Amino acid sequence: MASYALTGLIWGNAANYFRDGTVLRASNSLRYQSPNMGGFTVRGMYSFGEAAGSSVASLYGGSVDYAAGPWALGASWMQRRTTAANTDRYALLGAAYDFGVARAALLLSTRRDDLPAATSGQGRFYEASVTVPMGMAGQWLLSYGAYHGQARAQSDARALSVRYDHSLSKRTKLYAGVGRIHNEAGAAFTINTASNAGPEVQAGSRPSSVVLGISHAF
Template sequence: MKNCGMAGIAAMAIGVPCIAHAQGSVTLYGIIDTGIEYASVSGKSTTRLESSPVYPTRWGLTGREELGGGTALIFKLENGFNVDNGTSLQNGALFGREAWIGIKNNLGQIQFGVNYTPFHTTLVTYSLGGIDTLAWGNAANNFVLPATLRTNNSVRYVSPAMAGFTLRAAYALGSNGATNLPRTFGNTMAVGISYSLKNFSADVDFMTQVYSTATTPTAASQTQTGNYALFAAKYDFGLAQAAVLFETHRGGSALGSAANYANVNNNFYEVSLVVPIKLSGLMFSFGQYKNLANSAGNATSYGVRYDYPLSKRTAVYAGVAAVVNGSAASFTVNDSAGAGVSVGTPGHNVVAGLIGMSHKF
């Protein structure tokens, strides 16, 4: 890994080594993750090469320039892509995972662009399947609504830690003034408070997001507002780390929703445990999705995965996971950056096995 200024990046493009300058730096980073998954749905099996089962495959650039007085300009550009065919994720956006510029000082950090929501930060912290990610085998990864995790046209603020408390807040203009969509479509407001003391941490988050019930929204489409709450706690016992999270959704159908999320009132929870075994880790996850209007839409998720590091940057893993669906539910075992094998008709269950490897650079 090499840090170099913008001039250095240009120099590298023509084969000239770069030298980092004190006033600013740019870092190239990434991770490649792939595996082979076997899934069985109602007696029909599928074997496929998986991109990003445990860690979202991506590459990115981060930068920082000191402006003086303890203030720094910072930025991040991150691209997600498929290992199996090389195509970009996030609907083909070059930097669809994150793309923001911001300021950081002793008052906190503020950033503008494509940002993760406070909900995302809490979910990836307390769903213990991977570092800063929702991973294969985790119940939260199978049940969470993707539109709650990342927002375009947004502002995000994170406060410095004070007496163990940290404040996170975000606001997004969903349609950003587009004349072919409802004026408030996709608008998102979120706030979260995190507390950490020694081996214990807890988070509470609240979020609202404006939707339309129309399949293809237009400027004249009616909108609704969905309300979310998220509660999470984690404790490190030394011999094991345990976490629980609970999310509620009320009052609005889901933005870009599938049939699973059409009900306006639903909950899900996950209980996860990671047991360190020397340098490796064994993860257990159990969780349930509750459709409060129709119990036939309920689902239960089970997951076990073993991760073993070959080096500081390379790891291998293997796991088994399952989702048991009610007669009106069709959840599946998802990858960290995409949907798993479809169960097809609602009410079918899925059992999956996975082996894979990841490399960070």
């Protein structure tokens, strides 16, 4: 998800709004990444969770990526045991192409679970994004995405974000952006942060966000 969403999973990603806010970090995990093999990279991970003698909270997944010239393509899957009676299953496809004047990316994701419709997170979403350099110092970042809930009626949502970054030096940049989510009557997606779920909102609401900041790398 981080490879094909806009600039990774940070502010402004439709993918970041529609993801499950609990799956970005995995405790007690083992991870393997292969060397680059003719453009292909294979990754795998297993997380033991935190409950001794129980498979609850355990997680495993893998991915295959291919990069050649301006192209990047990838597929990944993940399975997470949330309770004794439920397992969440995720599948993702991603693609990106660098045109030189802009980099475009597309991310598709599906989620399945074993829960009843009233509490199910089953659904699919996509994010289409583009990064447009502006001279040597600036860049525009645009993200649009849509979610389709497959377990409950009126659980769809749409999201749009626009951000501008301006470099003052190799280590310091300014940034500003706006983002908005349109939830249908049965959806309650919110503006997530880079690592955690954002503030709760009511179903059918339209949360928005404005960011202004400065970033400095030491």
